[in-house]
Structure formats: C-alpha cells, structure tokens
Amino acid sequence: MKSAFEVFLKDITTEPKRYIFDLDDSFFSEKEKSEIQGGNVKIQVVAQKKAEAFEFGFEIEGVVQIVCDRCLDIMDLSIVASDSVIVKQGEQTDEDFIFIPECEETFDLEWVLYETVALQIPIQHFHEDGECNKEMIKKLNACSTEKLAEEENKTTDPRWEKLKDILNNN
Ligand SMILES: [Zn+2]
Known part of the structure; x- marks a missing residue:
C-alpha cells in the first residue's frame, strides 16, 4: 500500500517543491511506543534537489498531546x-x-515527520503553573511522603537502638 507520506524523487528538482501534510490524532496514536498521544500538526515540506542529495525542509506548526511530568x-x-x-x-x-x-x-x-515533531518536545514538560490536575498532585505527594516514611523506618537499625541505650545510660 502506498503511504500518504510518500514522495516521488523524480518530482524533486532544483526548483523548490512544496508539500503540505496534516498529522492528526490517528497519525500519532498509530505509532508504537509514541510519547505523543495525539495532536494536530501541520507540516509544510519544501523539497529540493541539491547536487546528488535531496533536501527536505520542514515548517512545523500545531499542538500535540503528551503526558505532563508533574501530574501525569x-x-x-x-x-x-x-x-x-x-x-x-x-x-x-x-x-x-x-x-x-x-x-x-x-x-x-x-x-x-514523526521524529521531527517528537524532537521538538522538551525533555521536561509540564502544565503551566496552576493548571496541573490538583487531585493527582495530592495523590502523588501522598505516595512520596509514605515512601519517605517507609525509608526512614528502614534506616533504624536495632544495633543503633542498643547503642543509643548504652549512651543514654552513661
Ligand atoms: Zn500537569
């Protein structure tokens, strides 16, 4: 099956040739292990033959849906x-x-095209301040405090307790 994103190389000459591609939710959701859950991105491609190479320039504009690092x-x-x-x-x-x-x-x-869009996503990304899911933040904070408490319990070694007793008795 011919992909909708296939271009004929013989169509590409020294004169710039323009293509417009619209990447939608299904484009992103079909990709396996994609960080991008959905989106609506328009990419203008300018293809041009230069010496023995084909140059593809991309102008990307749109919105993608990804998971917030802070509230998930x-x-x-x-x-x-x-x-x-x-x-x-x-x-x-x-x-x-x-x-x-x-x-x-x-x-x-x-x-x-997929990689070009994915490359624009900063390593760390979260909602604007105050726009995170507050319920989720509360839950996540509760989890990390619980874990912290567990860690503290673990670090209390009975031998230290004994040593403390001895020191206290002196
Ligand atoms: Zn968030």
Missing part, C-alpha cells in the same frame, strides 16, 4: 519549529544524512 495528565504542547533532513541515495557513509537504496523511486516521509 495529558497536556497540550504548542509546537512551532523548523527543521530539515538531507536524503542521499547509495551506501550509508555518514550519520548526518539519511541514505536510501539507489534504485528507490520514492521516499516515505512518515517516520521522518
């Missing part, structure tokens, strides 16, 4: 970014480029 609820993250990749045909000789077989007539942008 789903949050919206706005993304506005530009990025690019260079695709070459032939043997893989350089990690900076994407290599595809010489005989390939098309290039499937699906994974590249």
